[in-house]
Amino acid sequence: MDKIRYRLIHLHRIKGIGRKTIREFLRFDPTLKKIYEMSIKDLHLHFAIPMKKAQHFYSTLRNDEQKNLLLQDLKKYKIVTIVDELYPTMLRTIKDAPLVLYTLGDFRLLKKEPALAVIGTRKPSSEAKAKLEYMVKPLLREKWTIVSGMAKGIDGFAHQLALEYEAKTIAVLGGGFEYIYPKEHITLFKEIVNKGLVISEYPPDTKPAKYHFPERNRIISGLTFGTLVIEAMEKSGTMITVEQALDQGRDVFAVPGSPLVAQTKGCHLLIQDGAKLTQHANDIREDWLAKKYGYYKNNEVY
Structure with a gap:
């Protein structure tokens, strides 16, 4: 679960990829592991992400500075995701429920x-x-x-x-x-x-x-x-x-x-x-x- 929530928080922080796409990622692979293994072309074809956005997403996913910022924030803030037990029950039921809460x-x-x-x-x-x-x-x-x-x-x-x-x-x-x-x-x-x-x-x-x-x-x-x-x-x-x-x-x-x-x-x-x-x-x-x-x-x- 820790790896899944880390991946979810990481994906959520990448600009140009919205909640709708991340939900598609979760349906495709609930562990989100496969998303990190996909090529630019795969991302483009599987999720209809425009090629330019897919290229940006692919490179940002591998950006060490982004990963370091995330690790700093994980130490500084309590981050609750939709896959956590702590996530508010009432909020989970709404349309377009937030995937991540700082x-x-x-x-x-x-x-x-x-x-x-x-x-x-x-x-x-x-x-x-x-x-x-x-x-x-x-x-x-x-x-x-x-x-x-x-x-x-x-x-x-x-x-x-x-x-x-x-x-x-x-x-x-x-x-x-x-x-x-x-x-x-x-x-x-x-x-x-x-x-x-x-x-x-x-x-x-x-x-x-x-x-x-x-x-x-x-x-x-x-x-x-x-x-x-x-x-x-x-x-x-x-x-x-x-x-x-x-x-x-x-x-x-x-x-x-x-x-x-x-x-x-x-x-x-x-x-x-x-x-x-x-x-x-x-x-x-x-x-x-x-x-x-x-x-x-x-x-x-x-």
Whole structure:
């Protein structure tokens, strides 16, 4: 298994070869050993990799500098792959599950339940913090894990609130650990590493890219049973995360607000489309109990 996971991590780091191709490699040979033995022509013919990409892949596969960087990262970070027992069960079931996760902090949180994704706009209203505290505080007192994306606005508020109440939180990044974004959250990043968990499917030396953020959103929703939207603009990254949560069969909770506030329009649209109108932590907790145990409890969260 160690050799398989090493090969998987190694292949995952080669630019120009995506997750779809690596999945084809795994179907062709679950040990991935044969991939290292194939010629450029074989790679081109078997996997329909364009000849130029096949040549690049072949040479990078044999690059000692790349191998040395990987060995350094294996010592520095806990790396979890889809072939490991530690890989989160819920995440394994989603479409296009990440093949490799780099982690800093308490990696055991990957399997801790219950976990709730808390997301929202990067430009929250003046009421956003109060809404967040009202909805999430009761769950934090019960030691729920809060998952978010460490972005400005609601994401940052959610992580900070979890840390304040000594609950656990997981931040899912849109780049590698060597390029923290936004820069003003470097202190928050360090605090989450010390008291929670930070994860990324991107190697540590990967700079954040615009397309990374929609990609990472599937992990935020995929790690949790449900996604709570505090505030959202009508068209935003938050709505993309919600689409992915729904596609994954996860619950979506939306907090209503004034129709005069732009940051609540997304939530109202979600409620119209079937998201659960959420007025109290019990609305979330009851759904979790029903999902986990098949019944509701009437006792309230205090």
